[in-house]
Amino acid sequence: MSDNKSNAVSKCRVCGAGIAAFMSFGRMPIANGFLRAEEIADEYFFELAPAFCESCTMFQIVEQPDPKKMFHENYAFFSSTSRHMQTHFAGFAKAVIDKHLSGRKDPFVVELGSNDGIMLRNFHALGMRHLGIEPSVNVADVARGHGINTISEFFGPQLADKVVAEYGQADVIQCANVMCHIPDLPGVAAGVTRLLKPDGVFIFEDPYLGAMIEKTSYDQIYDEHVFIFSVTNVARAFALHGLELVDAEPQTTHGGSMRYTLAPKGSRTVSANVATLLQKERGQGLDRPEIYAQFKRNCEKSRTDLMSLLEDLRRQGKRVVGYGATSKSTTVTNYCGITPQHVEFISDTTPIKQGKLSPGAHIPVKPYAEFERAFPDYALLFAWNHATEIREKEQAFIAAGGRWITFVPDVKIVS
Numbered sequence: 001m002s003d004n005k006s007n008a009v010s011k012c013r014v015c016g017a018g019i020a021a022f023m024s025f026g027r028m029p030i031a032n033g034f035l036r037a038e039e040i041a042d043e044y045f046f047e048l049a050p051a052f053c054e055s056c057t058m059f060q061i062v063e064q065p066d067p068k069k070m071f072h073e074n075y076a077f078f079s080s081t082s083r084h085m086q087t088h089f090a091g092f093a094k095a096v097i098d099k100h101l102s103g104r105k106d107p108f109v110v111e112l113g114s115n116d117g118i119m120l121r122n123f124h125a126l127g128m129r130h131l132g133i134e135p136s137v138n139v140a141d142v143a144r145g146h147g148i149n150t151i152s153e154f155f156g157p158q159l160a161d162k163v164v165a166e167y168g169q170a171d172v173i174q175c176a177n178v179m180c181h182i183p184d185l186p187g188v189a190a191g192v193t194r195l196l197k198p199d200g201v202f203i204f205e206d207p208y209l210g211a212m213i214e215k216t217s218y219d220q221i222y223d224e225h226v227f228i229f230s231v232t233n234v235a236r237a238f239a240l241h242g243l244e245l246v247d248a249e250p251q252t253t254h255g256g257s258m259r260y261t262l263a264p265k266g267s268r269t270v271s272a273n274v275a276t277l278l279q280k281e282r283g284q285g286l287d288r289p290e291i292y293a294q295f296k297r298n299c300e301k302s303r304t305d306l307m308s309l310l311e312d313l314r315r316q317g318k319r320v321v322g323y324g325a326t327s328k329s330t331t332v333t334n335y336c337g338i339t340p341q342h343v344e345f346i347s348d349t350t351p352i353k354q355g356k357l358s359p360g361a362h363i364p365v366k367p368y369a370e371f372e373r374a375f376p377d378y379a380l381l382f383a384w385n386h387a388t389e390i391r392e393k394e395q396a397f398i399a400a401g402g403r404w405i406t407f408v409p410d411v412k413i414v415s
């Protein structure tokens with residue numbers, strides 16, 4: 001175990017009020033830190049513990065690992081490898097163009113965390129002025145290879161000023177599954193207010209807190225997700241920077257996401273969706289601590305149920321294989337205490353993960369061909385957010401007598 005340089009906070013990253021963890025998922029490795037056997041001795045751990053800020057209602061993890069451990073040069077998550085996400089981002093881009101850019105003269109679109117250009121290619125194809133900001137150099141290179149104008153820097157007020165000097169202010173600033181990764185939310189908000197035109201919009205989407213609480217999908221909580229957003233906490237966080245939440249639209253991606261549209265205060269009519277969702281969240285209790293105490297109990301029950309099922313199957317000598325070596329699965333395997341005695345291996349189609357071990361739990365990751373070669377009795381569905389596509393695809397597994405184990409929203413066996 002490496003020395004742990006603690007990045008734990010005792011104050012809310014958004015409003016500065018005192019915060020404390022309401023539960024702990026225990027000692028946790030880097031979620032995407034798939035490793036070789038010889039690297040086990042140096043594996044890095046931190047404590048994964050979420051907190052709820054009673055002052056501004058932001059949900060956040062207390063300690064985040066050293067970013068250098070998380071976003072090293074081998075870090076290569078290419079958005080475009082998922083056809084489902086390609087379709088989703090084409091739809092996102094179309095909505096942005098239809099609602100905010102049509103009729104504008106020579107509009108300029110900026111994307112934060114633009115990855116390999118999966119979303120900006122839709123603007124590029126229409127000849128629109130665009131700029132991707134992608135700190136991962138190797139990922140940015142791929143985007144540039146597709147003709148997407150990209151710079152590799154971290155976004156904040158300084159970079160915002162530099163971009164304005166070179167390109168002018170932006171009509172739209174957008175990002176997807178990026179805002180929740182950035183600890184310095186005030187810095188990004190300050191940058192956005194400088195870069196955005198007075199009649200521009202800032203649009204982002206991320207996994208949704210309301211869905212996570214409702215489904216006990218605690219595997220949304222891992223090192224990269226420093227915040228889990230709700231309509232309530234986004235409205236409050238950005239109001240501190242003069243940005244008003246003018247729309248919020250639920251999305252089905254990542255097991256339940258929300259798309260937020262913000263604009264300089266008073267510049268736009270606020271959609272009725274905002275009031276409706278704020279009221280729904282008050283009804284759910286997302287703005288009060290009690291719901292998080294309940295969430296903790298729900299997580300503990302989920303863990304107990306999953307482990308008693310896996311223990312039963314192990315005693316019966318059944319073969320269980322994990323399906324999808326996702327970042328999210330790291331929280332589940334480590335929090336629950338799943339070992340290679342419970343799950344023989346995890347099947348995954350990503351070449352860079354194959355032949356390695358899962359972080360912390362050290363379950364071998366094997367190519368998909370291994371899953372097909374000899375179907376197990378049970379497949380533990382780590383990629384539960386893609387359950388519909390996966391269950392459609394894997395009909396031969398079911399025909400051979402295989403069964404799925406799911407744990408969101410409840411632990412159960414399904415065919």
Ligand SMILES: [Zn+2]
Nearest residue numbers: 012015053056
């Ligand atoms: Zn706060």
